[in-house]
Amino acid sequence: MSNHECECATVQQIATGDRAILPKGAKTIPVYVMGKKYEVPETLTIMKAMEYAGFKFLRGAGCRGGICGACPTVYRKEGDYKLHFGLACQTVVEPNMYLAQIPFYPANRASYDIETIEPVAESIHALYPELFRCVACNNCTKACPMGVQVLDYISAIKQGDIARAAHLSFDCIQCGMCASRCMGELPQYHIAQLVRRIYGKYIQPKAEHLRKRVEEIESGKYDATLEKLQKMGKDELEKLYKEREREPDMAPLGTWMPQDTQYL
Amino acid sequence: MPIAISEKTIKREFIEKIASLSGQDINRCFQCGTCGGACPMSGEMDAMPRRIIRMAQLGLEEAVSETRTCWICASCHSCTVNCPRGIDLARVMEAIRLLTLRKNENMVEPSKMPAETVKEMPQIAMVSCFRKLTS
Amino acid sequence: MKVAYYPGCTLKTKAKNLEDAALASMKALGVELEELNRWNCCGAVHSLADDDLIHHVAPVRDLVRAMEQGSDKVVTLCSMCYNSLARANLIMRDDEVKRKTINDFMDEEEDYHGEVEVVHFLNFLRDEVGFDTIRAKVKYPLNGLKVATYYGCTLARPRNVAIEPPGGTRLMTDFLDAVGATPVKFADAFTCCGSYQIIANPENAVNVAAGILDCAAKAGAEALVLSCPLCEFNLAKKQGDMIQSGKISKGLPIFYFTQLLAAALGLGKEACRFDLNDKCSVEILKSKNLAMEAVAGIA
Ligand code: SF4
Ligand code: SF4
Ligand code: SF4
Ligand code: SF4
Ligand code: FES
Numbered sequence: 001m002s003n004h005e006c007e008c009a010t011v012q013q014i015a016t017g018d019r020a021i022l023p024k025g026a027k028t029i030p031v032y033v034m035g036k037k038y039e040v041p042e043t044l045t046i047m048k049a050m051e052y053a054g055f056k057f058l059r060g061a062g063c064r065g066g067i068c069g070a071c072p073t074v075y076r077k078e079g080d081y082k083l084h085f086g087l088a089c090q091t092v093v094e095p096n097m098y099l100a101q102i103p104f105y106p107a108n109r110a111s112y113d114i115e116t117i118e119p120v121a122e123s124i125h126a127l128y129p130e131l132f133r134c135v136a137c138n139n140c141t142k143a144c145p146m147g148v149q150v151l152d153y154i155s156a157i158k159q160g161d162i163a164r165a166a167h168l169s170f171d172c173i174q175c176g177m178c179a180s181r182c183m184g185e186l187p188q189y190h191i192a193q194l195v196r197r198i199y200g201k202y203i204q205p206k207a208e209h210l211r212k213r214v215e216e217i218e219s220g221k222y223d224a225t226l227e228k229l230q231k232m233g234k235d236e237l238e239k240l241y242k243e244r245e246r247e248p249d250m251a252p253l254g255t256w257m258p259q260d261t262q263y264l
Numbered sequence: 265m266p267i268a269i270s271e272k273t274i275k276r277e278f279i280e281k282i283a284s285l286s287g288q289d290i291n292r293c294f295q296c297g298t299c300g301g302a303c304p305m306s307g308e309m310d311a312m313p314r315r316i317i318r319m320a321q322l323g324l325e326e327a328v329s330e331t332r333t334c335w336i337c338a339s340c341h342s343c344t345v346n347c348p349r350g351i352d353l354a355r356v357m358e359a360i361r362l363l364t365l366r367k368n369e370n371m372v373e374p375s376k377m378p379a380e381t382v383k384e385m386p387q388i389a390m391v392s393c394f395r396k397l398t399s
Numbered sequence: 400m401k402v403a404y405y406p407g408c409t410l411k412t413k414a415k416n417l418e419d420a421a422l423a424s425m426k427a428l429g430v431e432l433e434e435l436n437r438w439n440c441c442g443a444v445h446s447l448a449d450d451d452l453i454h455h456v457a458p459v460r461d462l463v464r465a466m467e468q469g470s471d472k473v474v475t476l477c478s479m480c481y482n483s484l485a486r487a488n489l490i491m492r493d494d495e496v497k498r499k500t501i502n503d504f505m506d507e508e509e510d511y512h513g514e515v516e517v518v519h520f521l522n523f524l525r526d527e528v529g530f531d532t533i534r535a536k537v538k539y540p541l542n543g544l545k546v547a548t549y550y551g552c553t554l555a556r557p558r559n560v561a562i563e564p565p566g567g568t569r570l571m572t573d574f575l576d577a578v579g580a581t582p583v584k585f586a587d588a589f590t591c592c593g594s595y596q597i598i599a600n601p602e603n604a605v606n607v608a609a610g611i612l613d614c615a616a617k618a619g620a621e622a623l624v625l626s627c628p629l630c631e632f633n634l635a636k637k638q639g640d641m642i643q644s645g646k647i648s649k650g651l652p653i654f655y656f657t658q659l660l661a662a663a664l665g666l667g668k669e670a671c672r673f674d675l676n677d678k679c680s681v682e683i684l685k686s687k688n689l690a691m692e693a694v695a696g697i698a
Contacts (some may be wrong), residue, residue, distance in 0.1 A: 073367065122383040126379035129382045130375070132374070132394050132440075133394045135395075135456060135457055136442070136457035138461050138507065152437060159412070160408070160412040163366075183453065285598070286449070304593075304607050305591070305596070332593065337494040337594065338552075338593060338607075339444060340552040341552060342552075342589075342590075345556055345557065354447055355447045371599065377598070381598070386413045386414065386629055386631075387409045387440070387443075388407070388628060389442040392629070393599055
């Protein structure tokens, strides 16, 4: 046991983007991974707890920060029929959780050329006709660890409202849980990704400042700075990074200016 | 074409399944043929609805599954509102379809539909077709 | 007057003429249709198996949305939406066991017991707006336009959701009368257009649809009026194919009933949307000097 504690302490120090930090004297609780019981420290995330229990993530883990969608977990609580879903890197273990990782779920993904696609709903319908098999069971929404209104974006796509679907699906991290629960066998998140691509490329108003910045980059404005960076050694780079000017976390919008304005 | 009926051809479970899925007592049918007369698709069917009912009464599961009648049916309910014996034949057709669809079999393949067809179809056509003809 | 309105997917893309004309007409008549702010596909067809409740969930969810919005009534334009919403509603109102199962499954929604009434737009026009009110507001009556009254399946069957007593065509007849057109009765008023078989067995569906057009033409109709985008697809959009294969000899203009209403009220192009109809539909209006403003400039 003491061995384990010391391991966790090490883990704790190097962990970034992981909310589960083990307090002193933390108790252990039982969880069931694929049916087998493990005693793990409470307050760990599912991912940490599984690693604590000896699992090693070769796939099914990525950012460890709740953004890559690689680590979805499905679980039940003891004596309850209800399914719960979460991201293993974000969800804290609870006593008597019965869980399994679903690192991948097969979902149909259409191929298309975004450069030549006609930016209308019909193009999306033609690539994913299974859209029309949705029965509005809402299992997808219930399964989404990001709280995305999946049924609502699927409905918007059927109704031809590309903008609404793009906005509704914006928080999707492509974890695939919706598809795993779908009665109509839809690949919701792939369809939504196509929708956002079409929306971003053809429909959403273009940001003027972005266009300007791209122009600057292409005109070679930053070439010299980049070259300088490329030539730096590791120590020098580290020093530069640590000493960089940073906007304070809670600074009100538009109040902060760096000392060095040469890159603006 | 004559159909042989014997102990072996009569599928009890088939009769029971049709009854429970459709909620209809098909034994009430007295073979008047009104349903086929009212059916807009009957000209395109290889067996009249009346014949399907008869075969179902006799538990001829295979004979029923060899016809295309239930797959041509458009669920229009003309037969239903016209049957003098009060049988909701549209429900019987649905029950027969479901016996196949529930084996994870499709009668139309969404993935194989030509893009041009999907693009021109009203959404209600796609939804209704997939609901009635895919698993 | 403010009324909850369920549009349906097709009206947002392929059948804009059905919706645009309705909304504009209502505005002209002083009625505000308030679209549900969240809604999903109605399911289009009613599930007919006793144990298949999951396929009732889609329409029920829409009825829950209407209830959430505080309406005791929801109006629909599309015949298929009307049919599937109305039938699911009857189950939720009358079948205690199924109601409980469906409510339990939809544990994320308010329980529903059939609180909302589903009303087709034609009934709404007759009962809430009044055909006499419409008649009084008609600016350009559609004089001399002989129109077949086509209901198809979903406005008429099954009986418990029919928009008027079985076999009757009073509603459409009175409507056409109010807008100044001449209603034409014909034998195929309630014949199925081929419905979704246009995808699975297109040849068969087209044959059935051609029969309906032929029947209407023989009854002396110069046009046909309907309220369903799938009927419209089979009976109007497929006419080119039918003429080519010799199934019909010439095109029959097809209108959504809302377009005739908007035209008679004297509304313009943007309201009537005849640009989305077949050429022959525009031509017949032009040849009879009807709805001149609404068809001006449409080739
Ligand atoms: S919408 Fe689907 S893929 Fe996207 S985050 Fe939610 S469950 Fe995952
Ligand atoms: S899980 Fe599938 S069928 Fe159910 S509401 Fe979501 S997309 Fe539709
Ligand atoms: S429901 Fe089917 S079998 Fe009955 S009349 Fe209509 S098409 Fe024919
Ligand atoms: S109409 Fe009714 S009684 Fe007559 S053959 Fe058809 S199902 Fe039987
Ligand atoms: S590892 Fe990326 S979301 Fe969990």
